[in-house]
Amino acid sequence: MSEDEELPDLGGGATPNSNSTVVSIGGGDQNYVSPGPDQVLENVLENVLCFLTSRRDRNAASLVCKSWYRAEALTRSELFIGNCYSVSPRRVTNRFRLIKAIAIKGKPRFSDFSLLPPDWGAHFAPWLRAMAISYRALEKLYLKRMCVRDEDLAIAAHSFPILKELVLVCCEGFGTDGLAIVARECRQIRVLELMDSVIRDNEVDWISCFPEDVTCLESLIFDCVEAPINFEVLERLVARSPSLKKLMLNSYISITQLYRLMIRAPQLTHLGTGSFSPLEIVAQGEHEPDYFSAFAACKSLICLSGFKEIIPEYLSAIYPVCGNLTSLNLSYANISAEQLKPVIRQCHKLQTFWALDSVSDEGLQAVSAACKDLRELRVFPVEALEDAEGPVSEVGLLAISEGCRKLQSILYFCHRMTNAAVVAMSKNCPDLVVFRLCIMGRHMPDHVTGEPMDEGFGAIVKNCKKLTRLAVSGLLTDRVFNYIGQYGKLLRTLSVAFAGNTDLGLKYLLEGCPKLQKLEIRDSPFGDSALFAGLHHYYNMRFLWLSACKVTRQGCKEVARQLPGLVVEVIAWNEEENGTSEDVDTLYLYRSLDGPRADAPRLMVRPSLIMLGKALFNYRAGFPLAALKISPSSCGFHALAVEPSPAA
Amino acid sequence: MEGYSRKDVGCPQLLDLIPKEKEWLVKSAEETNHGLSEEKKLELRLGPPGGDWTFKQINGPKNESLLSFGFFPNTTAGATTTSAPTPWQHQAKASFFPLMEKKSCRTVELQGAEKKAFSPANKAVPNSSNAQKRTAPAPVVGWPPIRSFRKNLANGNSSKLSSESQSVVPDKDFSKKPIENCPKSRFVKINMDGVPIGRKVDLKAFNSYEKLSSAVDELFRGLLAAQSDSSTNGIENELEEEKVISGLLNGSGEYTLVYEDNEGDRMLVGDVPWDMFVSTVKRLRVLKSSELPMLSCGSKPGKLSLDGSI
Numbered sequence: 001m002s003e004d005e006e007l008p009d010l011g012g013g014a015t016p017n018s019n020s021t022v023v024s025i026g027g028g029d030q031n032y033v034s035p036g037p038d039q040v041l042e043n044v045l046e047n048v049l050c051f052l053t054s055r056r057d058r059n060a061a062s063l064v065c066k067s068w069y070r071a072e073a074l075t076r077s078e079l080f081i082g083n084c085y086s087v088s089p090r091r092v093t094n095r096f097r098l099i100k101a102i103a104i105k106g107k108p109r110f111s112d113f114s115l116l117p118p119d120w121g122a123h124f125a126p127w128l129r130a131m132a133i134s135y136r137a138l139e140k141l142y143l144k145r146m147c148v149r150d151e152d153l154a155i156a157a158h159s160f161p162i163l164k165e166l167v168l169v170c171c172e173g174f175g176t177d178g179l180a181i182v183a184r185e186c187r188q189i190r191v192l193e194l195m196d197s198v199i200r201d202n203e204v205d206w207i208s209c210f211p212e213d214v215t216c217l218e219s220l221i222f223d224c225v226e227a228p229i230n231f232e233v234l235e236r237l238v239a240r241s242p243s244l245k246k247l248m249l250n251s252y253i254s255i256t257q258l259y260r261l262m263i264r265a266p267q268l269t270h271l272g273t274g275s276f277s278p279l280e281i282v283a284q285g286e287h288e289p290d291y292f293s294a295f296a297a298c299k300s301l302i303c304l305s306g307f308k309e310i311i312p313e314y315l316s317a318i319y320p321v322c323g324n325l326t327s328l329n330l331s332y333a334n335i336s337a338e339q340l341k342p343v344i345r346q347c348h349k350l351q352t353f354w355a356l357d358s359v360s361d362e363g364l365q366a367v368s369a370a371c372k373d374l375r376e377l378r379v380f381p382v383e384a385l386e387d388a389e390g391p392v393s394e395v396g397l398l399a400i401s402e403g404c405r406k407l408q409s410i411l412y413f414c415h416r417m418t419n420a421a422v423v424a425m426s427k428n429c430p431d432l433v434v435f436r437l438c439i440m441g442r443h444m445p446d447h448v449t450g451e452p453m454d455e456g457f458g459a460i461v462k463n464c465k466k467l468t469r470l471a472v473s474g475l476l477t478d479r480v481f482n483y484i485g486q487y488g489k490l491l492r493t494l495s496v497a498f499a500g501n502t503d504l505g506l507k508y509l510l511e512g513c514p515k516l517q518k519l520e521i522r523d524s525p526f527g528d529s530a531l532f533a534g535l536h537h538y539y540n541m542r543f544l545w546l547s548a549c550k551v552t553r554q555g556c557k558e559v560a561r562q563l564p565g566l567v568v569e570v571i572a573w574n575e576e577e578n579g580t581s582e583d584v585d586t587l588y589l590y591r592s593l594d595g596p597r598a599d600a601p602r603l604m605v606r607p608s609l610i611m612l613g614k615a616l617f618n619y620r621a622g623f624p625l626a627a628l629k630i631s632p633s634s635c636g637f638h639a640l641a642v643e644p645s646p647a648a
Numbered sequence: 649m650e651g652y653s654r655k656d657v658g659c660p661q662l663l664d665l666i667p668k669e670k671e672w673l674v675k676s677a678e679e680t681n682h683g684l685s686e687e688k689k690l691e692l693r694l695g696p697p698g699g700d701w702t703f704k705q706i707n708g709p710k711n712e713s714l715l716s717f718g719f720f721p722n723t724t725a726g727a728t729t730t731s732a733p734t735p736w737q738h739q740a741k742a743s744f745f746p747l748m749e750k751k752s753c754r755t756v757e758l759q760g761a762e763k764k765a766f767s768p769a770n771k772a773v774p775n776s777s778n779a780q781k782r783t784a785p786a787p788v789v790g791w792p793p794i795r796s797f798r799k800n801l802a803n804g805n806s807s808k809l810s811s812e813s814q815s816v817v818p819d820k821d822f823s824k825k826p827i828e829n830c831p832k833s834r835f836v837k838i839n840m841d842g843v844p845i846g847r848k849v850d851l852k853a854f855n856s857y858e859k860l861s862s863a864v865d866e867l868f869r870g871l872l873a874a875q876s877d878s879s880t881n882g883i884e885n886e887l888e889e890e891k892v893i894s895g896l897l898n899g900s901g902e903y904t905l906v907y908e909d910n911e912g913d914r915m916l917v918g919d920v921p922w923d924m925f926v927s928t929v930k931r932l933r934v935l936k937s938s939e940l941p942m943l944s945c946g947s948k949p950g951k952l953s954l955d956g957s958i
Binding site for chain 2: 110112113114115224312313331332338356384413440498523
């Protein structure tokens, strides 16, 4: 545009409202006053920015100047909030007016492992209140690790009449009541996905609440809903959902019921198979459905999961689809190598494979031989015990590295490992972006050489130049952090547990990794001076988590004082309300535009104490502790949100 | 800063961990916590019994009672415990929240004592760390980092399907084809003593030993009868009465069913679960029970060391 050259420099600081020149464009109507260049630019920007979809690009564009900031804010339609406490809902709705899709993440990941009390926070309600006013045209809602109540789901259903997609990952606080409301009220819902969430069984037949006419359902994922399902109704629902492509059933659906659903929906691309076992063991000679043909009829099936209570004999029914599968999730199927082999050797297109370690090193060797296109592998332990021999080891890892050269992401639980195997993987799989190795015994050295695992992980950061996510384990000294700081220049997420010797470890990380966003560390000897080493970087991070480390309350206060834009949450297990102890059990700090949150829980009485007393007695009597399920509904914990002190 | 590590680093001191801890705990108990009844200690503590939520809490006096009451049953039983699972292993699975009240006692003493045991550079961790088995350390909450719904997968199927769900409908209107449609069949040879011609049987057609046994009976009954018929002078009635072959599995019959497994050993049929049998069997044989010395003296299942090939 020719106007460009005439415009004032739009570098930082320029106020676009100055010098509005009237420029006449073309002949004709002399009364026509064309919009000033600034306004034209804004119009252009808005039209152009519509094409900018990546949020990082948009963030960059919004920083150019106020004009661009405004234009970008008006045209952004998808919003990603990585930490629900980093900004207040009001501030968000004030800036962005036209949001159609929003993703909000709440609790830090370590909350999955019971390291935070259940009432810690991450409530959806305040966000919902703001969105219900400002984003009535919302179409997509994605929540991860948030507390969502049934009432919230009800309000959402009412407030977002054209809601098309609802995805809840690792959420809790609601039940089948809430699901019933969503099913009934969200008439345009196309995607309803509940993943890894804890959902109360209110004994409501929520499946029956979907409207009776043809639905526009494309994806229905409820494998984590631990409640019986009205099967006839589900069957009819599937029958009247011609667009259904993704269906993931819970373990209350038997294999015979699965059969009935499959023959009604041969167009499925993603299938979660439920229990994959029959209601009763079928005696020989009794009629059993032709599962094999049912799978053969699903010509578009590329993603298979479920198998929650698998009877391995039925696994052969999936043979017809193996050749097309790009994703196979057997991580609930306790099967052996022998049972895996006939399946996996047909899966030559497989890119994602999740399994239990019951398949053993031998099974992984079969994977390595068959799945040359594998990009992502996850191996979970059947028994999450620290001390065990374990069926997978460095042998499996090495085999995978040799056969699956295109590997990009791996999560591997094992009981023993060697540096050599990890080094080999670093060289064989240069495309690795995610490397998460969990040697389950704490402080486990290389079981062949007895040395720390420093060299193995060092090789990973050095050789895998695209690495952005790393989780380390085993016996580790400060040396490994030196390596990570030196080579991990693209690293964004790092998980550390039971590692390191001195503050140097954490210092290496904070000083060496410029892209570090999420750092979660537990049970490692890092103290205040290491904490201070990251002051230059904390504003650039999503969060820092330190639990069972050696930071003190003084140290935390100092950080909060120096960085007023941070919220520093400290959890200390003190009896006294006004504990003067320096102990800090958990430090969770994150940047925030709106200061410490108001919904941090306070010290409460702990009814579950008595329950635990019983547990102890039961233990004395010899009852196995596994039989006791203690679910603390309220527990005391003293959260001290350290207020940044006014600038002194 | 001094080196920091759990005791279970794997250095030789590991085995002394328990008694040492007892000392330390007793010390700190004396220092800070006199006269607390054990009941009270139990009440105030919320966390895995004997387990510590974080390393620091090992020093907590309230832990002491729990630790003592947790660990000792194990260690008094056998000092050098191997990787035998302790009761805490189950604890690790429960995903409850660890509320540990502790007095704000420092971990300094622990670290100080530990310093001797721990070599900061960790280079001194000798190979002996591998040589000894680790005694199970007290479990820590949230470790290994597995989400609760992924736990307890070894406990087999707690079938939810057998519930009184409102939707259970017996399956009647489905394909009549049996499971054999799955292409996997498992044909193995089966020979019988006294019958020159062997048969082949598809093990996938059965799901239990009883069914196999009756199939063997059906397969060979006629042949056996024909054999004995031809072996005699043929004076008898052509329609020799066919004798049921029974007691193949329990040693009570005239014949006994054995098999050769994937390691080449001859085994008695019926010991292992059916599925395991199907996956390891290579061929079957029906032997005269009289030829099996063990059986004639009254049954002990196990490997048969008979000469002669099948």
